[in-house]
Amino acid sequence: MINLVNIHRTFDGEKALDGLTLFVPRGTLLGIIGPGGCGKSTLCKVACGLIRPDMGAVVVDGVDLVRADRKKLLAVQRNCGVQFQNDALFEHMTVLANVEYPLRRLTDLGRGEVRARAMERVAMVGLSGFEDRYPNSLSGGQRRRVALARACVTDPLILICDDPTAGLDPVTSRRILDMIAGIRYQTGNTVIVVSSDVPGMLSVCERAALMWSGRIIEEGVPADFMKSERDEVKRFLDDARLPFGGDR
C-alpha cells in the first residue's frame, strides 16, 4: 500500500511535484502516463523514499517515509524493486552479475539458486545469451531490460518501473508490459509502471493515472479513463494516438 498525500517538491526553484495525491492499494498494477517532464520519475523516487518531498506525507506499508530514520527507511527500501529511468546498471559487473546482485545482497539463497533465478529473469526479458556481456556493450533497450530483470528478480513487495519501454519497438514494448503484468499476477505484489506506450499500458494495467505538471489529474480503471471528460486527458489521449475514438 502506498499513500502519497499533497506532495510538493521543488528543484532549483522549479516545481517538479505540485500537490500530488495518489493512493495505490496493495497488489494493484498501476500505470502512470503523462507528458515528459511532468514529474513521473520524481514520483517514482518519492514513492520509495529516495527523494524527500518538501511537503506532504509518504506512507508505504504503514511507515511514514518522511519521518522514518535511516534504519526504517532502509527496511522499506529493501522491499522495493526499482527500475530507474537511467538503468543504474553497475558497469563493472556483467549482465548476469547485475541481476544476481540483489539476490546476493537481500536474500540467503545459495549460489546455485541465485544463479538459476537470475538466469530465468534474464531469459524472461529476452536476453538469453547476453549473460556474460558488460552493460556498456548493450543497446539502450537491452540495458533497460537488464535493469527491469534486476528490479524484479527478488519479487519485491513493491515493484516500480520507470519507463521500461522507452525506446523499444512496439512489439517488444508490449511484451515487456505483458511480462510486468505477469509478474503482478504471479506474485500479487504492488506494481507501478511509468510508460509512454499509452495503448499498451491501458490494456494491461488495472488502474491508470495521468500526470500533468506535477500532479495526478485523472485516476481510475482504464475503461473510465478513456471516457474522461477532462480536457487534458482527452488531449493527451488524442496526442498519444489511441486507436479507439469511441464516443468522443
Place this chain on the structure above:
Amino acid sequence: MSLTRPIRRVGRVFIDASYEIGGAARLLARIFRRLVPPDLDIPELRRCLLRMGYRSLSIMIATAFVVGIILVIQAFVFVDRYGLRSQLGWGAGFTTIRELGPVLLALMFSGRVGAYTAAELGTMEVTDQVDGLRCLAIDPISYLVVPRFVAMVISLVALTIIGNTVALLSASVMGDIMMDVDQHTFWSNLFAMLTPWDYATSIIKAALFGAIIAVTSCHYGLTTTGGAPGVGRSVNNAVVSSAVAIFVVDYLSTFVMG
C-alpha cells in the same frame, strides 16, 4: 543596479562557497560516524587502494624525481654564492620534506585520483546507480565514500613518504654532479639537521591533504546533477576546490606546526 551588481556577484560567490563547504563538512561528519566503529566495504577498500595507491606510484615517482632536480638547480645560485655546499642536504631536506613534497604530490594526486573519483561518483549519481545501491539496502557512504576516503589518506601518506625519498635521492645525485657535494656530506648534513618533527609534519600534511581530496571529490561527485556535462563540472569543481583547500590548509598547518 549597475553599482550593486559587483557586490551581488561577490556575495553570490561567498554564498555558493559556504554552501559547498557546508555540504563537504556534513559529508565529513558522516564519514567519521562510520569510522567508529568501522562500517565500510573492505573489498571496495582493497580495490581503491590498488587503483589509487599502487597505480599512481610511477607518476608520483616521476614527479618527485623532477622536483629533486629542480630544487638543486634553483638552490645552486645561493649555495654557490655563499659557499654553503655543506648545508645543501639540510636545505633540500627541509624544503622537500616539510613543504614541496607534500604539496606538489597532493596536487598531482588530486589531478589524478581526485578527478577520477569525482567523475566516477558523478557518473554513478546521474545514472541513478547511487539510488540503486540504496534500494539494495546498501548505504552509499559506507560502500562508496568511506573506502575512498580511507584509501586516499593511506595512499597519499605512503606516496608522500616514497616521493620525499625519491626527491632527496635525485637531489643528492644532482648536487654531486652540479656542485661537487658528495653523497656523504649531503646525507650526514640532512640527518644531523632534520628533527623527527620535520618528518612528522610531512606525514600529517599528507594525511590532511588526502582527506581534503577525498571529501572534496566525493562531495562534488555525489551532488552532480545534469547528466554528462554535470559530471564535467563536478570534476572541474573538485580539482579547483581541492587545490585551493590544499593551499589554505598548507598555509595554516605550516603556521601552526612551524
